[in-house]
Amino acid sequence: xxxxxxxxxxxxxxxxxRELSDAEHAEAEAHLDECSxxxxxxxxxxxxxxxxxxxxxxxxxxxxxxxxxxxxxxxx
Amino acid sequence: xELSDQVYRVARRLVSSREEAEDLVQETYARAFxxxxxxxxxxxxxxxxxxxxxxxNIDRGRREQRAPATQPLEEGDYFLYNRLEAESGxxxxxRIVERLSQDxxxxxxxxxxHDFRDVIVLVxxxxxxxxxxAQILDIPIGTVMSRLHRGRRILKQQLAEAAVGEEA
Numbered sequence: 143x144x145x146x147x148x149x150x151x152x153x154x155x156x157x158x159x160r161e162l163s164d165a166e167h168a169e170a171e172a173h174l175d176e177c178s179x180x181x182x183x184x185x186x187x188x189x190x191x192x193x194x195x196x197x198x199x200x201x202x203x204x205x206x207x208x209x210x211x212x213x214x215x216x217x218x
Numbered sequence: 219x220e221l222s223d224q225v226y227r228v229a230r231r232l233v234s235s236r237e238e239a240e241d242l243v244q245e246t247y248a249r250a251f252x253x254x255x256x257x258x259x260x261x262x263x264x265x266x267x268x269x270x271x272x273x274x275n276i277d278r279g280r281r282e283q284r285a286p287a288t289q290p291l292e293e294g295d296y297f298l299y300n301r302l303e304a305e306s307g308x309x310x311x312x313r314i315v316e317r318l319s320q321d322x323x324x325x326x327x328x329x330x331x332h333d334f335r336d337v338i339v340l341v342x343x344x345x346x347x348x349x350x351x352a353q354i355l356d357i358p359i360g361t362v363m364s365r366l367h368r369g370r371r372i373l374k375q376q377l378a379e380a381a382v383g384e385e386a
Binding site for chain 1: 222223226227230231236240244247294295296298299309310311312314315318320327338339341342343348363366367370374
């Protein structure tokens, strides 16, 4: 049997992906409300995801952009 | 963000160099033009276009790494935090996340095997739902979820190893 923090760790990914059922989500939230240990780790995970997005926010070269624009298509 | 920017951003993470990414984007658009008739109006245009992109990437044999079938991943989802906390002595998530560099994250993702990386790139960077990612990669939604879960674990393991390396 998992303790509440282990259980919370198990559902971290589906929680942040909003893939838990309402009941499971509510249970995890109730635990997070009272457990700063898990809360910190959840916040860290959220920030890590933001960092990942930010790290990949690389722009394409103006050259390629111009080529694609020249296509004049709804896909650009 | 314009669609072409999204296409480029995802392409850039699927291949290793900027040049390859530019080629891949141009090929994707060329292929999309040629097969425009296979697009059904009213269906998800983004998903259709990204499917062309990922298929071209596979066709061109850029998937040099094979996904390890059973790479052991014993640790849970808190382990990266725990590791960084133990090393830094800091006790709040803001300070701890600052220990990760942008370059380190880019490098860590490039070390994640393709099958897992493709899913992370589509969901976390391309903002696709699990359903769309499943359609684009032509795999069941359960596989999207398991690859995403495992891929994120591998990513965190890479980040943890990089952080330890810096300390040494």
